[in-house]
Amino acid sequence: MEWKHKHLLGIDQLSGEEIKILLEKGNQYRNWLEQSPKKLTRLSGYYLINLFFEASTRTRVSFEMAGKLLGMEVVNFTNELSSLNKGESFRDTVRTLARMKADALVIRHRSSGIPLYISQFLPFHIINAGDGMREHPTQALLDLLTMKRDGIDFTRNTVAIIGDILHSRVARSLSIGLKKLGSQIIFSGPPTLIPKGIEVLEGQVIYPVEEAIRQANVVYLLRIQKERQEAGFFPSTKEYSHFFGLKENLKNTNNGRWKKIMHPGPVNRGLEIDSSLVEKESSLIEEQVSCGLAIRMAVLETLILGG
Amino acid sequence: MNKLLIKNGTVILPQKDRTIEADVLIDDGVIVQIEPGINDGKAEVINASGCLVGPGFINIHVHFREPGEEKKEDLLSGSRAAIKGGFTSVLCMPNTRPPIDSPLVISYLLSRAREIGLVNVFLTAAISLGLEGKAMTDVGLLKNAGAIALSDDGKCVKDSLLLYRLMTYSKYFHMPIILHEEDTDIAGEGQVNEGKMAFKMGYRSLPKVAEDSIIARDLVLAHSTEALVHFTHLSTAMSVKLIEWFQGQGVKVSSDVTPHHLLLDDQSILQYGNQAKVKPPLRDQTDIVALKEGIQRGVIKILASDHAPHTHEDKEGDFNEAAFGISNLEIAVPLYAKALIEDGIINWLDFWKLLSFNPAQFLGLIKKGSLETGMDADITILDPDTHHEVKVNEFVSKGRNCPFDGWQLKGWPVATIVNGKIMMRPS
Ligand SMILES: [Zn+2]
Numbered sequence: 001m002e003w004k005h006k007h008l009l010g011i012d013q014l015s016g017e018e019i020k021i022l023l024e025k026g027n028q029y030r031n032w033l034e035q036s037p038k039k040l041t042r043l044s045g046y047y048l049i050n051l052f053f054e055a056s057t058r059t060r061v062s063f064e065m066a067g068k069l070l071g072m073e074v075v076n077f078t079n080e081l082s083s084l085n086k087g088e089s090f091r092d093t094v095r096t097l098a099r100m101k102a103d104a105l106v107i108r109h110r111s112s113g114i115p116l117y118i119s120q121f122l123p124f125h126i127i128n129a130g131d132g133m134r135e136h137p138t139q140a141l142l143d144l145l146t147m148k149r150d151g152i153d154f155t156r157n158t159v160a161i162i163g164d165i166l167h168s169r170v171a172r173s174l175s176i177g178l179k180k181l182g183s184q185i186i187f188s189g190p191p192t193l194i195p196k197g198i199e200v201l202e203g204q205v206i207y208p209v210e211e212a213i214r215q216a217n218v219v220y221l222l223r224i225q226k227e228r229q230e231a232g233f234f235p236s237t238k239e240y241s242h243f244f245g246l247k248e249n250l251k252n253t254n255n256g257r258w259k260k261i262m263h264p265g266p267v268n269r270g271l272e273i274d275s276s277l278v279e280k281e282s283s284l285i286e287e288q289v290s291c292g293l294a295i296r297m298a299v300l301e302t303l304i305l306g307g
Numbered sequence: 308m309n310k311l312l313i314k315n316g317t318v319i320l321p322q323k324d325r326t327i328e329a330d331v332l333i334d335d336g337v338i339v340q341i342e343p344g345i346n347d348g349k350a351e352v353i354n355a356s357g358c359l360v361g362p363g364f365i366n367i368h369v370h371f372r373e374p375g376e377e378k379k380e381d382l383l384s385g386s387r388a389a390i391k392g393g394f395t396s397v398l399c400m401p402n403t404r405p406p407i408d409s410p411l412v413i414s415y416l417l418s419r420a421r422e423i424g425l426v427n428v429f430l431t432a433a434i435s436l437g438l439e440g441k442a443m444t445d446v447g448l449l450k451n452a453g454a455i456a457l458s459d460d461g462k463c464v465k466d467s468l469l470l471y472r473l474m475t476y477s478k479y480f481h482m483p484i485i486l487h488e489e490d491t492d493i494a495g496e497g498q499v500n501e502g503k504m505a506f507k508m509g510y511r512s513l514p515k516v517a518e519d520s521i522i523a524r525d526l527v528l529a530h531s532t533e534a535l536v537h538f539t540h541l542s543t544a545m546s547v548k549l550i551e552w553f554q555g556q557g558v559k560v561s562s563d564v565t566p567h568h569l570l571l572d573d574q575s576i577l578q579y580g581n582q583a584k585v586k587p588p589l590r591d592q593t594d595i596v597a598l599k600e601g602i603q604r605g606v607i608k609i610l611a612s613d614h615a616p617h618t619h620e621d622k623e624g625d626f627n628e629a630a631f632g633i634s635n636l637e638i639a640v641p642l643y644a645k646a647l648i649e650d651g652i653i654n655w656l657d658f659w660k661l662l663s664f665n666p667a668q669f670l671g672l673i674k675k676g677s678l679e680t681g682m683d684a685d686i687t688i689l690d691p692d693t694h695h696e697v698k699v700n701e702f703v704s705k706g707r708n709c710p711f712d713g714w715q716l717k718g719w720p721v722a723t724i725v726n727g728k729i730m731m732r733p734s
Contacts, residue, residue, distance in 0.1 A: 192475045207479055232443060232472050239445040243479075 003307030007126040008299055009115050010135035011173045016180040019144065021307060022298050026145045030294035044071030046304055047102035051077045052129070053109045058265060059129050059138075062289075063106045066296035075102070090114075098122050103304060107131075112169075125303040133167050138299055139264055140173035142292040144181065146284050147218065149291065150260060154181035160216035162188050162209055163244065163272060164233075166195040168222050170264045175201040188212035189222075189244050192233040209244050218260045221246055221272040237271055246273040258282035265289065309335050311727060312347055316355030316688065319656060321362065321664035322677035326656055331360060333684040336727035341678060353722060353733065355688050361659045362678050363395025363685030363725065365666035367485070367563065368460070368539050368611035369636060371397075371428075373416065375404025380616040380705045382416070386425035388614070388636040388704035390730040393720025395685035396427040396666075396675060397636075401438070402461040408433035408444045410452035417453045426725055427685065429670065431485060434459040434473055440466055443473055450480050455670055458485035460539065461586075463521055465491055470525065474534035483535040483669060486525055488546070489587060493517035498627060500573040500588045508576070510626065513588050519545040526553040529560050537669060538562040540613050542587035544597030551606045561669055563609035564598050566642035567633050571710065579710035581622050581629040585615075599652050602661065609669060610661045612639040616706020634706030638697050640689065642711065644718030648691075655691065663687075688722035688733065695719055 003021075005013060014022075032038065048067040052060050060076065067074040077097075097105070104125040107115050112132030119126040130136040147157065159178055165171045165187050175185050185203030187194055194205055206212040213219055224240060234240050246261065261273065261283045269275040278285055311333040318329045318341060332340040332347060371385035372378075380388075389397050399416075401407035407416070413430055420428035432454035436442045440462065449457075457477060464470045464486065477484060497513025499505045505512040522538060526549055529536040541547065541562050550562055567583075572591050576583045583589060601607040615632025622629050635642065643662070647653050653661070667676025674683040699712040723731040 190476055191479050192472050232469060234476065235443040235445045239448050243447045 003302050006303070007115070007119050008137050008303060009119060009126065009128050011137045011140045011176045011180070012135065014180070019141070019177060019180055022141055022295065022302060023145050023148055025298035025302060026141065026291065026295035027149065029297045030145065030149065030291055033290060033294055038069060039071065040069060041071040042301060043067070043304060046072045046104070048072045048074045048300070049077065049097060049100070049102045049105045049124075050074065051097070051105060051107045053107075054130070056108060056130070058289075059108065062292045063127075063129065063296050066293055066300055069293075070297055070300060072300070094118050094122060098124075104300060127299060127303070130169055132169065133172075134169055135173045136169040137173050138292070138296055139170050140177040141299070142288060142295040143174050143220070143262060143264075144177050145291040145295050146262065146288045147260075149287070150284060152218070152260075154178070154183050157183040157218065158186060158216045159183055159218040159220055160186040160188060160212045161203070161220045161222065162212065162246070163222035164193045164224055164228060165189060165198060165222070166193045167225070167228070171222060172201065174220065175203055186212045186216055190234045190240070193228070213246070213259065216259065218262060219246060220262045223264060223266070224268060224271055241271050245271055246277060248274060248276065260284055262288060309727060310347060310350035311353065311684070311724070311729070312345060312350035313353045313355050313360055313686065313688065314345075316358050316360035318678060319359055319361030319659045320678055321656065321660045322679060324656070331678065331686070333724070333727045336684050338678065338680055338682050338684050340680060353688070353729070355722075355733075357690065357692065358721060359655055359689045359691060360678075361687060361689070362663045362667075362676050362682070363687045363723070364393050364640060364662045364720070365396040365398075365670075365672070365676065366394045366612055366614070366636065366639065367398040367609060367666045367670065368565075369397045369399055369614040370402070370616065370632070371399045372616065373403060373419070374412070378618050378705070379621070382419050382428065383423050384703060384705045385636070386420070386423050386428065388702065389426045390723045390725070391703055392637040393640045393687045393689065393723050393731075394426060394636065395687060395723060395725045396429060396672070398429045398431055398456065398670065400458055400460040401431050401433040406433050406438045407431065407454070408436055408438070408449075410445075410448050413449060413452040413454050425730055430454050431456045431458045431460070433457070434464055434484065435469065438462055440464055440469065443469065443476065446473070446477050446482055447480050450482055456483045456485055458487070458539070460485060460487045463487055463489045463491055467524065467528070471528055471532065474528055474532035474536065478532070478534050481535070481671065483537055485537045485539050487540070488518050488521040488525065488538055490517040490521045493520065498584065498588070499576060500590050502573060502591060504573045504576060513586075515543040515545060515590065515594070518543050518587055519549065522546045522549050526550065526558065526560065529553070530556065530558045536560045537609075539611060540565050540568065540587060541598060541601075541607065542568050542590050542594060544594045547597050547601035547606055551601070551604070554606065561608045561665070562606070563611040564602070564607055565611060565613045566635060566639050566646060567710070569595060569598055569646035570642060575710065581624075581626055582633070582708055582710040584626065584629050584631055585613075585633055586631040599647070599650065602647065603652050608661065608665045610643055612636060614639070614704070614706075616704050617708045618705075619707065622708040632708065634702065634704050634709050635711070636704055637702055638709075638711060638716065641695070641716035641719050644691075645716055648718060684724060684727035686724040687720050688724075689718060690721045691718045693717065693719045693721065
């Protein structure tokens with residue numbers, strides 16, 4: 001099948017079939033990651049620029065490794081290095097980058113829509129590594145890959161996404177991806193963080209959190225930024241962890257099976273989730289990191305070489 | 308003996324919207340039988356002939372001043388005043404010192420109230436930490452500790468975003484929000500209703516629009532969030548109009564009034580001076596008429612009292628310096644009877660709905676507010692024909708700040724039964 005997208009701006013543009021292709025390729029890379037030494041030359045001679053206007057060591061390193069494992073040359077630009085601080089406009093910065101003649105650009109920015117905007121005048125393949133509150137497509141793909149590898153049948157799958165849905169690009173991308181593969185979605189958390197308009201994601205809002213968890217087989221916890229409490233969305237971290245955090249007593253299913261626990265990381269232990277649960281066998285949190293590397297390899301290869 | 312039989316009364320059944328001539332049998336704190344001609348040799352008998360027997364009155368707005376201002380009132384004196392006033396349950400407002408904004412204060416007060424054991428004491432927790440209007444309290448943890456509603460009473464929640472978030476958030480915990488509505492910028496140092504009296508006396512005015520404008524804001528917020536919102540101590544005609552309009556749009560807000568806002572107007576200040584200084588201030592006759600009509604039409608669903616006891620020192624002297632508030636818990640019921648029954652605004656059955664059934668429904672007290680088998684045996688017996696003079700120096704409340712001294716009132720509670728125990732007996 002020929003790959004028809006030049007960029008990966010969001011999960012929204014992909015069909016269910018296209019998502020499955022990326023997952024299949026990601027799965028192969030995930031298996032391959034267990035080998036050593038692991039150096040491929042498939043993308044040697046190609047240049048990747050990582051442009052992060054928002055700090056995220058985890059995602060940036062994941063893209064950097066993915067590129068290098070495929071033989072790419074990788075250049076990192078962080079916010080401090082970019083000339084934005086010197087008063088250059090964003091558009092000028094990007095145009096300067098364009099003259100550098102790379103092949104692919106991974107970008108993270110706090111404004112929703114920036115990857116789409118720059119894709120209109122940059123000649124590279126653009127990969128959205130998180131834009132504001134809109135999308136984080138490789139996160140969604142890695143989450144889906146993690147579920148797939150855990151043996152989850154997407155058509156019989158219910159995922160409860162708990163926490164700060166309002167500000168979460170992860171929740172948006174993941175929900176869109178899950179829907180395209182036929183899964184059911186439940187949202188829960190403090191009502192101040194469950195936005196009006198959430199119907200567009202075609203999930204069900206269920207209160208309280210206990211009930212949402214009861215009905216799900218995967219519990220996906222979103223990271224809670226401390227500044228949400230300062231902004232008044234919920235009273236205190238003590239209250240949050242008590243009522244909305246995942247605790248030992250909540251994760252049992254009706255038939256005695258443990259729920260799968262996921263989290264995009266990094267985890268605030270004791271806030272979204274009890275510390276003891278992070279490393280339990282039912283937790284897929286660490287596997288998500290490995291799947292992240294694999295899926296980013298799959299994305300880079302697919303965009304640059306085609307399907 | 309823990310059986311009690313109330314004989315020959317007219318029994319008020321607000322949940323069934325009717326009254327019947329019947330006896331009521333109570334066993335171990337629970338109502339077990341309601342029908343004519345009950346006999347039980349083991350039961351203590353109360354003769355209620357000529358009296359009305361209904362579910363205990365619930366006052367959703369009182370200040371018991373504990374902790375911190377026990378000179379004005381404490382849980383014991385407040386509970387005794389409630390019993391004497393025919394109330395079996397009270398809801399205390401959180402503007403104590405420290406305010407009721409932490410689980411610790413709640414558990415302390417609830418255990419004190421249990422020790423005293425006279426009436427059912429329910430607690431409102433603060434909306435904002437320290438009642439400062441800045442940060443939301445731990446609504447869920449406060450509910451777990453035993454609070455059943457939220458309020459910053461005494462103060463208005465000025466920060467619209469805070470209130471919007473609170474309304475959204477508190478729904479998760481089914482916690483009703485009781486609002487004191489007063490735009491603090493407009494109210495300023497206001498002491499009395501804006502108008503002739505204020506002008507003539509040279510007092511700073513607290514215009515009606517201070518209440519109306521905030522009620523309008525909060526009705527819109529309630530409409531948007533679908534929160535359980537209640538407006539306490541309404542004082543203006545416009546408030547009633549606004550609430551009625553929004554109720555017509557399907558917004559489920561409720562409200563209450565105090566007896567003094569129905570019986571006194573701003574002219575009363577000329578007669579009673581500091582004793583008639585309250586917040587919101589006494590308004591004028593058009594407002595009184597509108598409030599009564601609001602009750603009659605079912606717009607205002609609850610009668611509360613805003614029992615606000617103060618020491619003599621806090622109430623005396625310069626009008627501008629005197630504290631706001633009236634101590635009224637012991638006489639609220641006959642005051643309401645004067646304002647509403649004597650004027651033919653409502654009948655006794657509706658009276659009971661406004662003072663017992665509706666407050667219980669609003670607060671989610673499922674075992675209270677109705678007379679039915681299986682319900683808590685909280686019962687108030689009222690003699691509609693009793694006449695007494697109000698004698699403030701006989702108050703059991705520590706608060707003697709009350710303009711109604713010497714008033715002749717009719718329709719007093721004569722017995723108060725809480726959890727099957729007779730706390731006040733018919734004399
Ligand atoms: Zn009050």
